[in-house]
Amino acid sequence: MIWLPSSPIMSAIVASLSLPLFLFLVAHCPWRPKSPMRHFLSAAGLACSLMVALLLANWVPEWPDLLAALVLLAASLLAGYTLWSLILWGFALAMLNVLEQRHRVDSIEGWCTAYAGDGGIDAFTLNRCSLLLAAGFARLPSSRELAITPRGLLVARLVNAIRWIFGLDRS
Amino acid sequence: VTPAEISLVAGLLFAVTHAITVSICLRFIRRLAPVLVHLLCAVVLGAALPAILSIVAARFQVAIPFWPAASIFYGGVIAWLYAFSAVYKSISLGILQALHAAPERRVTIDSVALNFALPRFAERIDLLVEGGLVTRTESGYAITPQGLKAVHRLQLIQRIFAVSGKGFYLTS
Numbered sequence: 001m002i003w004l005p006s007s008p009i010m011s012a013i014v015a016s017l018s019l020p021l022f023l024f025l026v027a028h029c030p031w032r033p034k035s036p037m038r039h040f041l042s043a044a045g046l047a048c049s050l051m052v053a054l055l056l057a058n059w060v061p062e063w064p065d066l067l068a069a070l071v072l073l074a075a076s077l078l079a080g081y082t083l084w085s086l087i088l089w090g091f092a093l094a095m096l097n098v099l100e101q102r103h104r105v106d107s108i109e110g111w112c113t114a115y116a117g118d119g120g121i122d123a124f125t126l127n128r129c130s131l132l133l134a135a136g137f138a139r140l141p142s143s144r145e146l147a148i149t150p151r152g153l154l155v156a157r158l159v160n161a162i163r164w165i166f167g168l169d170r171s
Numbered sequence: 172v173t174p175a176e177i178s179l180v181a182g183l184l185f186a187v188t189h190a191i192t193v194s195i196c197l198r199f200i201r202r203l204a205p206v207l208v209h210l211l212c213a214v215v216l217g218a219a220l221p222a223i224l225s226i227v228a229a230r231f232q233v234a235i236p237f238w239p240a241a242s243i244f245y246g247g248v249i250a251w252l253y254a255f256s257a258v259y260k261s262i263s264l265g266i267l268q269a270l271h272a273a274p275e276r277r278v279t280i281d282s283v284a285l286n287f288a289l290p291r292f293a294e295r296i297d298l299l300v301e302g303g304l305v306t307r308t309e310s311g312y313a314i315t316p317q318g319l320k321a322v323h324r325l326q327l328i329q330r331i332f333a334v335s336g337k338g339f340y341l342t343s
Binding site: 001002003005006009012023024027028032036039062064065067068069071072074075076078079082087088090091092093095096097099100103104105106107108110111112121122124125126128129131132137138141144145146147148152153155156157159160162163165166167168 | 173174175176178179182193194197198205221224225228234235236237238239242243245246248249250252253254255256257258259262263264266267268270271276277278279280281283284285287288289292293295296298299304305310311312313314318319321322325326328329331332333334
């Protein structure tokens with residue numbers, strides 16, 4: 001068995017490991033993107049560019065290695081994005097952050113107000129609903145009512161299918 | 172068929188086996204956190220992968236490269252974990268499911284807040300209490316020293332990457 005990675009796979013490993021460094025460099029450069037999503041995409045773009053440069057420098061024209069390298073980099077970016085979204089939008093961690101600032105809250109409603117502002121649970125609900133509205137999965141036929149769109153219906157069926165595959169409907 | 176192609180196919184087969192194993196194990200193992208079930212399956216199959224490849228290499232007298240198989244397997248593990256995480260506790264997708272199940276496929280925001288968002292909020296609090304990060308007393312909720320450690324660690328990471336996470340999505 002050959003244990004040493006080929007040069008395309010080595011390029012993917014180096015590019016994957018460079019992602020945290022690029023996230024750090026983008027964070028501290030003068031043209032830092034304001035949106036966290038663009039921040040991540042800029043760093044991911046730099047990691048991809050590094051891999052392309054390394055591939056061009058050590059070109060080995062064997063497609064299985066190239067495919068494996070691309071899958072490896074894509075998986076690393078996906079794993080990086082999962083951690084990135086946890087740092088930024090992790091719900092439980094954000095709740096904990098709020099509690100640390102307030103030291104103590106007297107009830108669930110009080111915690112919710114501390115987390116979401118004066119609107120409390122209503123503001124929190126509207127924030128989560130806004131994602132569905134922005135993605136075109138739901139619409140607001142009236143100001144206080146939410147309705148599913150045909151696209152949302154498809155996604156809901158897909159979500160139900162994925163939940164069924166993982167046995168989550170029984171929990 | 173080249174040795175690298177054999178390695179790719181082996182990685183793909185192991186990724187599919189991992190997906191099936193995780194889906195079955197999640198139905199029967201309820202005591203372990205689901206992420207740990209994913210991790211355990213990945214570790215066991217990840218350890219079996221080089222062993223199986225070595226057997227195939229010895230059987231057919233070819234030098235099979237390890238990394239194409241490992242890359243495809245690792246990619247499959249991450250993709251499967253991502254698919255699971257997306258549907259496991261997502262509040263937005265939960266609201267979408269509630270909409271899908273509702274009569275006439277529409278609900279009021281108040282109903283979503285009361286019957287969906289607030290229970291999910293309470294669920295997360297229970298998790299924080301169970302994890303020892305928060306204490307629940309008669310006068311309310313307070314952060315524990317363990318919780319403080321977790322928050323300080325998070326704040327340090329946020330400072331390193333110059334981001335601030337309020338847990339709110341910005342869609343505009």
